[in-house]
Amino acid sequence: MENILEVKDLNISFHTFAGEVKAIRGVNFELKKGETLAIVGESGSGKSVTTKAIMKLLPPGNSEIKQGEILFDGKDLTKLTDRQMQKIRGKDISMIFQDPMTSLNPTMTVGKQIMEPLIKHQDMSKSAARERALQLLKLVGIPKPELRIKQYPHQFSGGMRQRVVIAIALACNPKVLIADEPTTALDVTIQAQILELMKDLQNKIDTSIIFITHDLGVVANVADRVAVMYGGKIVEIGTVDEVFYNPQHPYTWGLISSMPSLDAKEEELYAIPGTPPNLLNPPKGDAFAPRNEYAMQIDLEEQPPMFKVSDTHYAATWLLHPDAPKVEPPAAVKSRMRKFMGAK
Amino acid sequence: MENREKLLEIKNLKQYFNMGQPNEVRAIDGISFDIFKGETLGLVGESGCGKSTTGRTIIRLYEATDGEVLYKGENVHGKKNKKDLKKFNRSMQMIFQDPYASLNPRMKVSDVIAEGIDIHGLAKSNKDRMEMVYELLETVGLNREHANRYPHEFSGGQRQRIGIARALAVQPEFIIADEPISALDVSIQAQVVNLMKKLQREKGLTYLFIAHDLSMVKYISDRIGVMYFGKLVELAPAEDLYNNPLHPYTQSLLSAIPLPDPESERTRRRKTYDPNVHQYADGEEVKMREVSPGHYVYCSEKELKQYQQQYVK
Numbered sequence: 001m002e003n004i005l006e007v008k009d010l011n012i013s014f015h016t017f018a019g020e021v022k023a024i025r026g027v028n029f030e031l032k033k034g035e036t037l038a039i040v041g042e043s044g045s046g047k048s049v050t051t052k053a054i055m056k057l058l059p060p061g062n063s064e065i066k067q068g069e070i071l072f073d074g075k076d077l078t079k080l081t082d083r084q085m086q087k088i089r090g091k092d093i094s095m096i097f098q099d100p101m102t103s104l105n106p107t108m109t110v111g112k113q114i115m116e117p118l119i120k121h122q123d124m125s126k127s128a129a130r131e132r133a134l135q136l137l138k139l140v141g142i143p144k145p146e147l148r149i150k151q152y153p154h155q156f157s158g159g160m161r162q163r164v165v166i167a168i169a170l171a172c173n174p175k176v177l178i179a180d181e182p183t184t185a186l187d188v189t190i191q192a193q194i195l196e197l198m199k200d201l202q203n204k205i206d207t208s209i210i211f212i213t214h215d216l217g218v219v220a221n222v223a224d225r226v227a228v229m230y231g232g233k234i235v236e237i238g239t240v241d242e243v244f245y246n247p248q249h250p251y252t253w254g255l256i257s258s259m260p261s262l263d264a265k266e267e268e269l270y271a272i273p274g275t276p277p278n279l280l281n282p283p284k285g286d287a288f289a290p291r292n293e294y295a296m297q298i299d300l301e302e303q304p305p306m307f308k309v310s311d312t313h314y315a316a317t318w319l320l321h322p323d324a325p326k327v328e329p330p331a332a333v334k335s336r337m338r339k340f341m342g343a344k
Numbered sequence: 345m346e347n348r349e350k351l352l353e354i355k356n357l358k359q360y361f362n363m364g365q366p367n368e369v370r371a372i373d374g375i376s377f378d379i380f381k382g383e384t385l386g387l388v389g390e391s392g393c394g395k396s397t398t399g400r401t402i403i404r405l406y407e408a409t410d411g412e413v414l415y416k417g418e419n420v421h422g423k424k425n426k427k428d429l430k431k432f433n434r435s436m437q438m439i440f441q442d443p444y445a446s447l448n449p450r451m452k453v454s455d456v457i458a459e460g461i462d463i464h465g466l467a468k469s470n471k472d473r474m475e476m477v478y479e480l481l482e483t484v485g486l487n488r489e490h491a492n493r494y495p496h497e498f499s500g501g502q503r504q505r506i507g508i509a510r511a512l513a514v515q516p517e518f519i520i521a522d523e524p525i526s527a528l529d530v531s532i533q534a535q536v537v538n539l540m541k542k543l544q545r546e547k548g549l550t551y552l553f554i555a556h557d558l559s560m561v562k563y564i565s566d567r568i569g570v571m572y573f574g575k576l577v578e579l580a581p582a583e584d585l586y587n588n589p590l591h592p593y594t595q596s597l598l599s600a601i602p603l604p605d606p607e608s609e610r611t612r613r614r615k616t617y618d619p620n621v622h623q624y625a626d627g628e629e630v631k632m633r634e635v636s637p638g639h640y641v642y643c644s645e646k647e648l649k650q651y652q653q654q655y656v657k
Contacts, residue, residue: 042529043500158391187390187556192600192614214530217559217602221609240606258534259604260563268541269563271534275499339607 004208005031005054005176010068012049012058021279023049025232027068028306031176036202036209038219038240040255041229044276047212050229051178053078054210055095056085072176091121094169098181100161104153110137110164111149117171136167139204141197159190163197170201178210183218195221216259220244225312228252231277231287238313245340247333248307248315250294257332270330286318294319294327351518351550352379352402357411359394359401371397373574374411376632379518384544384551386565386582388558388597394574395554399520402552403436415518434464437511441523443503447495453506454491457481460514480509485539501532508539512547520552525560537564558601562586567638570594576632580639590641590651593617622647 012024024046031037039047052058054070056077070077072093077085094117097103105113114136115129124132130149137145140163153161162182169177179198183191199222202209211222219226219240226243228236228251236249247253257270274291277283283290289299298304298318307320318324329337359372371394379385387395400406402413404420413420420432437460440446447456454477458467467473478488484505495503504524511519521540525533537560543549555561561568562582569579570593578591589595596617602609624630624644632640633648635655643651 042531188558188600189390189596189617192602195602196614215602216530216604217609220604220606221602221612223606244604244606255530256604258531260559269534269538271538272531273535275501275532276529 001032001035003030004033004072006069006071007050007054008069008071010050010053010070011066012046012053013064013066015062015064016280019280022282023232023279024053025279025282027229027232027234029227029234029237031208031210033208034202034206035224036211036222038211038213038223038226039229040212040214040216040219040226042214042276044279045229046232047229048180051095051180051210051212054176055089055093055178056080056082057095087121090117090169090174091172092174093176093178094172094174096162096165096169096177096179096182099185100158100165101185103165104161106153109150109152110156114149114164114168114171117168121172132171133167136171137164139170139201140164140167141193142167158186159193162186162190162194166194166197166201170205170207173205174207176210177207178212180212181214182211184213184215191218198222216244216255228255231282232279233287233316235288235317236315238309238315241340242310242313245336246309246313247329247336248309248313248320249288249317250292250319251288252315253329253333254291256336257330270332286316296324348380348383350378351381351416353412353414353417354378354398354402355412355414357398357401357413358409359397359406360409363409370574372401375571375574375576376411377569377576377579379550379552381517381550382544382548383566384553384564386561386568387552387554387571388556388561388568389571390556390597392573393571395571396522398571399438399522399552399554403438403520404432405438430464434460434514435516436518436520437514437516439504439507439511439519439521439524442527443500443507444527446507447503447510449495451494452491453481453493453495453498456495456506457491457510457513460510464514466514476513480513483512483543484509485535499532500528501535504528504536505539508536508543512543515547516549518550518552520554522554523556524553526555526557533560540564558598559603570597575642577642578640579632584636584639588639588655590635590639590654591643592621 007027007029010024010027014021014023027050041047053065054077065078111133114133118124118129118132133149134145137148142148142160142163156164183194186194213219223240225239227234230251236243236252243252247256254272258272260269272291277287285301286299286304289295296318304316304318306314306316308314319327355376356374357372358374361369361371387398389395401408408421457477457480458473461467461473461476467476477491481488481490486502486505525536528536541564544551553561553564565582568582568585569576572593578594589598596615599615628644630642630644632642635641635651641651
C-alpha cells in the first residue's frame, strides 16, 4: 500500500527553565493510505507531541525539532513556513481534539465554524459552503441540520459537539485525519457511536487516520495497526492482531496485563511498578528498564534497536536479540499468544 | 446475604436542584439501596445520571431534598450538634476524582494528611502527629521524606495516594471513592486499585466506588448498581450483572464497552436503549423488584415476569 505520511527519525526537545526536555527521541513510522494507525502510551510518552509536530502546532518559543523529517506528499512539513502550512492544515491534514467543550469557538455559530475551512481552502461562495455544511451535519448524524446550523456550541451536548468537530475536520475531505483522544471526554455509549461514525466515514471518503488514545479497548475497536510509545520512542509497532495477541515488548505486556478482563476474576491486578521516566535526563539505556522485571544488564547501558518480528511487526527490546535468554511472559499475555498461534 | 450487617441504608433519597423553578433538575429521583459492612458497592452510569450527586449527598456535601440516609441506623441528614457531626465525619470519608484539584497546593503533604487528625484531636503531641503521618504515607506506598513536600512535586498517581492517605487519617469505616482512577494513566490505575483492595482487606473498609469505567468497576466491586437519569435501574452482584444484565439500559451500557481484544471487537453488536420500550401504563407501579436473590431491577409487575423467564435461560 502507498505511504501517505512518513515520519523519519524525529527528535523534538522543549527548552524549559529546568533544562532541555527530550520529548521525542527518534520516532519512525509511516501511515498508509486508508488505514487507521493507533498510537498508545501514557501521558508524557510523546504521542501528542508527535502529532502536534505533524500539524506544526508546537509552541514556537520553546520547542525545537532537533532532527528528522515528516514527509507528506513528498514535502517535508518541518521545512514549511507558517504560511505554507496554513494551506495544508485543515485541508489535507486535519485534527480532532480531545475536548469538544473547548475546541469550538463559543461565540460563533456551528454553521459558521464548519463553513470557515470551506471558504478559506476551497474558495467556495457562502451559499455553496452553507449547502456543504448542511450535508456534513447530516453526514455526522446530527438531526435537523437546518435548525442546528444556526445554533451555538453551548446548545449542543458533548457527543453532538464532538460530531460538529468531526464535521469541521472532514469538511475538505482531508487525506490525513489526526484524532487526539477524541472519545476520552465522552460516555461509553456516546463513545461507541462516535467510533462507529468515524469508521463509517473513513470507508466513505478513504482518509487515513492517526488515532491517539490510552484506552486499549478503543484501540482494538478502531485500529488496523498499533504503535506503542514509551519515553519519547516507539517501542513496538505492528498490526492490531500482532500487538494484542503476540506482543513482544515488556511494556506492552505490562499494559495488557494491567487491564482487568471482563470474563475472568483475578485476585490482584498486574501493576507496572514505578513511574514514567523523566525526559529531562533520559536514561542512557532502555527508558523502560527501571520498571522492567525482565531487564538485563545491557538494558541499562544501551538503547535497544528495533528488532524485526515479522514484515509488519517490530519491537525495541533486547529480549529479541538472538543471544538473549528465553523469558516467560506474564500469564495474561501467554494465554493471548496461545490464541494467536491457534489462529495461524 | 440478608443477615449481613447493614452499614448504610439509603431510603427513597431525592436530590432536586433549583426546586420549584422552571429549571428544576431531579438529579436523584428516589433511590433506595443498602451497603453492607466490608463490601464494595460499585455505582455506574453515564455523566449526568446522578452517581456523583448520590455520593455527595450520602456524605452530606449536599442536603438531601427528601428521603433518608441511615448510617448504622442513625440519620445522616437533619439537625445535628457539633459533637454528633464530628463523630459522623470521622467515620465517613471521600476520595475525589481529580488529584490535581483536590489537594491544597499551598499546604505541605504532612499538613494535608494531618488536617483531619488535628480537627479531631487524634494526636497527643506534635511528635505523635508526625508519626501518624509517616505511617499513613508508608501505608499508601509513599515514604516519609515525602511529608515535607508540596503537592505539585508529585505525579498524578502519587497525588491520588496522598488523597487516600488523607481519607484514612481519621480511621474511617466507610469511604466514598468518586472516580478515583479516571484521571490516571492505565499503568497507574492498576497500582491505585490494588492499593485500595489491600487497604480494604487490612482495615475492613467499606467502599462506595463511583466510576464509568465498567471493567475496573467489575474488578473491584462485590455488587454493582446501574443508574440512569437519577434512578437506580439495576442492582446485582458484580458477576451476575455482567452475565445476566436484565434491564435494557444495563444491556446497552455493557454492549458499548470496547474490550482490549480485536477479535471480539470485530464481532461486537451494540445495543441501543430506547426508554419507550417499557410502555408503562398509567397507574402501573414501577419500582425495584427482586428477580432472583440479590438481583434487583427497576420494573413493573409485568416486566418482572418477563425478566424472571429471561433469567432462567
